[in-house]
Structure formats: C-alpha cells, structure tokens
Amino acid sequence: MKKAPNNYYITFIFLLIxxxxxxxxxxxxxxxxxxxxxxxxxxxxxxxxxxxQVAIKFGAPDITASYVENHTVNTSSxxxxxxxxGNGTVVTGDFDNLPWGGIASYVTISLNGSxxxxxxLMAVPYAITSGDNRWFSNGxxxxxxxxxxxxxxxxxxxxxxxxxxLKLENGTSANEISTDETLGGNSxxxxxxxxxxxxxxxxxxxxxxxxVFKVRGNGFAxxxxxxxxxxxxxxxxIRTYDTRNAFNTTTKRxxxxxxxxxxxxxxxxxxxxxxxxFFRIQFNIDTGTDFTQIVDGDDVKINVSGIYFLTVGQxxxxxxxxxxxxxxxxxxxxxxxFEGYKIN
Numbered sequence: 001m002k003k004a005p006n007n008y009y010i011t012f013i014f015l016l017i018x019x020x021x022x023x024x025x026x027x028x029x030x031x032x033x034x035x036x037x038x039x040x041x042x043x044x045x046x047x048x049x050x051x052x053q054v055a056i057k058f059g060a061p062d063i064t065a066s067y068v069e070n071h072t073v074n075t076s077s078x079x080x081x082x083x084x085x086g087n088g089t090v091v092t093g094d095f096d097n098l099p100w101g102g103i104a105s106y107v108t109i110s111l112n113g114s115x116x117x118x119x120x121l122m123a124v125p126y127a128i129t130s131g132d133n134r135w136f137s138n139g140x141x142x143x144x145x146x147x148x149x150x151x152x153x154x155x156x157x158x159x160x161x162x163x164x165x166l167k168l169e170n171g172t173s174a175n176e177i178s179t180d181e182t183l184g185g186n187s188x189x190x191x192x193x194x195x196x197x198x199x200x201x202x203x204x205x206x207x208x209x210x211x212v213f214k215v216r217g218n219g220f221a222x223x224x225x226x227x228x229x230x231x232x233x234x235x236x237x238i239r240t241y242d243t244r245n246a247f248n249t250t251t252k253r254x255x256x257x258x259x260x261x262x263x264x265x266x267x268x269x270x271x272x273x274x275x276x277x278f279f280r281i282q283f284n285i286d287t288g289t290d291f292t293q294i295v296d297g298d299d300v301k302i303n304v305s306g307i308y309f310l311t312v313g314q315x316x317x318x319x320x321x322x323x324x325x326x327x328x329x330x331x332x333x334x335x336x337x338f339e340g341y342k343i344n
Contacts, residue, residue: 029096031085031121037075037111044079053110054085058099061106061118067093165189211257211342213247214240219334226328230321233268233281236338253317254340256310264340265305266318270333278323283308285316294323307343316340 033054037045051072055065069088073081085107086095098105108118135144149156154163165173178190181199192200215236225231234252244257256262268281280294281302295302302320310316318338322329 030087032082033085034080034082035109036079037081038079044077045075046077046079047075049074050081051112052081052083053091053113054083054088055108055110056085056093056095056098057106057108057118059103061108061120065093065108067095067098069095209243211244211246211262211340213242213244213254213341214337214339215242215247215249215252216240216335216337217333225320225322227277227322228325230282230319232284233266233318233320233336235268235333235336240337248315251315251317253315254338256312256314256316258342259311260309261307261343262310262340263305263307263343264316264338265303266338267301267303267336268318268320268333269301269335276324277327277329280321280323282319282321283316284319285310285314 037050039045049072051070053068053070056067057063057065068091069085070091071083071088073083075081105121106118107121109116135142135146137143144150149159149161151161152163154161165175167173172188174189174191176187176190178185178187178192179196180190180192181196181203183192183196183200216238217235218238232252236247236252237249239247239249246257247254254264264283266281266283278294279302281304283304283306285308286304286306304318308316
C-alpha cells in the first residue's frame with residue numbers, strides 16, 4: 001500500500017468478496033475489508049471510533065473515484081477494525097452499478113480524513129459481476145432470482161429468448177415453435193404447438209358427411225317442346241334425401257359442395273306416346289352429343305349416367321332435347337329422378 005505523509009497508517013489484513021447466499025434472502029454483494037489502525041509511532045489506535053473513507057476507482061489509481069462512501073467503526077484493543085465496502089454511507093456514485101471486471105479497479109482508503117493509500121483490487125472482487133446477473137448455485141442447481149427476461153444474442157421478449165438453435169444430447173436442433181396447423185413445412189427443426197398438432201390430427205381423422213342426393217318428380221308436363229330444341233328439365237319437386245343440402249330446390253340444380261369425382265344419373269319417364277318424336281336427355285356438363293341414346297317418343301324411359309370431375313360451386317342440371325325438327329310436343333311424365341354421389 002502507498003503510504004501518505006500523515007499521523008496514521010493502516011496495516012492491511014485481508015480483502016475479499018462476501019458471497020453469502022441462502023434461499024431466504026438475496027446475495028449481498030459487499031467486499032469484506034479488515035485492517036489495523038495505528039498512529040505515527042506504530043502503536044495501535046485502541047478501542048476508539050474512527051472514520052474510514054473508501055473510494056473506488058477504475059482504470060488508474062490517480063483518477064477521480066467512481067464511488068465514495070464513509071464508515072464509522074470502533075477499533076479493538078489491538079486496533080483491528082472491520083467493514084463492508086458497499087455498505088457504508090454513500091458520498092457519491094452507485095455501488096450496485098460499478099463496472100467490475102471490465103478494467104482494473106483500485107481502492108483508496110482514508111483514515112480520519114487523511115488518505116492512507118491505494119491498492120489495486122485483484123481477481124476475487126470481480127465475482128460481483130456474477131452477482132449482478134443474479135445467478136447463484138444451490139446444490140447441484142444453478143438458479144436465478146431475475147424477475148425479467150433472459151436473452152441469448154438478442155433483446156429478449158420472453159422469459160428465455162434465444163437467437164439460434166436449441167440442442168439436446170440426441171436428435172436434431174430446433175429453431176422454431178411452430179403454430180402451423182397443417183404441418184405443411186415438413187420441418188425437422190420446428191416444434192409444433194399443442195394446438196397445431198391437435199388441429200392437424202382432428203382434420204386428418206374427421207369423418208366428413210358424404211355427398212349423396214336424390215330428387216324426383218311424381219308427375220310433370222313438359223309443354224312447348226318445339227322440334228329441334230333443348231330445354232332444362234326442372235321437374236324435380238321432391239327431395240328424397242340430400243346429405244349435404246347441395247340440391248337447390250328453387251333452381252332445381254345440384255350445386256357441388258366440394259371438388260372431386262362424382263357419379264350422376266338422371267331418368268325421365270313419360271306416360272304418353274309421341275310416336276313421331278325422338279328424345280334425348282343430357283347433363284349440361286356433357287360437351288359431346290353421344291352420351292345418351294336417342295329414343296322414340298313412344299318409349300317409356302330415357303336415362304343418362306356417368307362419372308364426372310366437378311369443382312366446388314359448379315351447378316349441374318339435366319337437359320331434354322326434341323330431335324324431331326318439325327314436331328312440337330308435350331310430354332306427360334311420371335316417376336322420374338335425378339341422383340348422384342361423390343366417389344372421392
């Protein structure tokens with residue numbers, strides 16, 4: 001220790017960090033300081049109150065102190081006194097926010113107003129930087145009393161916020177908590193949330209009501225079916241069943257509830273003979289002319305069927321064509337129906 005020219009000096013005994021911690025209270029980040037106060041003759045200052053001023057400096061021993069505090073302590077019969085640096089009456093600075101560990105630190109001691117000397121603090125006090133982070137050892141565990149967030153390579157927005165991967169002993173690393181309910185990314189580095197997994201499983205195992213419908217007409221009359229013309233047969237007035245409510249009873253058309261392949265069939269029965277006429281029925285989605293057989297007017301039934309790929313929202317209806325170019329006819333019908341179901 002550098003000794004100042006005055007009537008006092010202190011024999012330095014030891015300087016260390018107090019790392020006392022328990023589950024009952026937070027760790028106290030004070031520095032234990034103990035010395036022997038003597039007068040100019042080298043005799044102990046026995047059993048007297050003395051004033052000790054502590055100044056903490058960083059970077060050099062002769063610069064302005066970052067922190068200064070005062071202590072009033074009593075010496076023993078041998079002149080011994082003890083104090084806790086950081087627990088005195090503050091003159092200037094903030095002990096809890098000193099930059100420990102970054103640059104060299106020094107402590108200057110004054111006794112009863114006279115500067116005694118300056119010493120460099122060595123490695124032990126730098127453990128205060130661990131205390132600042134509020135981590136401590138509890139048996140085999142490492143715990144923290146931090147009430148905020150912890151960020152690794154980023155400013156945290158959660159209790160633990162990591163910019164990078166998490167890795168366990170086995171398996172791949174993960175870098176995302178995914179809320180994708182389709183699991184469409186097919187990733188080995190994304191961990192799906194509970195809701196994402198549940199939604200995916202529910203959707204995958206859900207039993208969808210099949211698309212099945214049948215409508216019929218017990219009696220009808222097709223009037224003004226001119227020769228060589230086609231009309232839409234809107235004769236279906238009774239809905240036998242319709243599992244997806246897909247048949248529009250106002251427009252008399254089937255409205256596709258979901259895309260896929262469908263089997264469709266329509267049958268028109270007639271009760272009167274029109275021997276001079278020829279007829280054909282056809283779905284509006286047929287683009288050719290050879291999908292049904294042309295029948296004589298005195299036949300009792302005309303039908304059409306097939307498998308079609310239909311898109312959601314598409315409308316399907318049945319057309320009836322009079323193939324007799326010069327004969328205008330009226331058909332009296334009975335027992336006709338239009339039905340279909342989705343294959344896949």
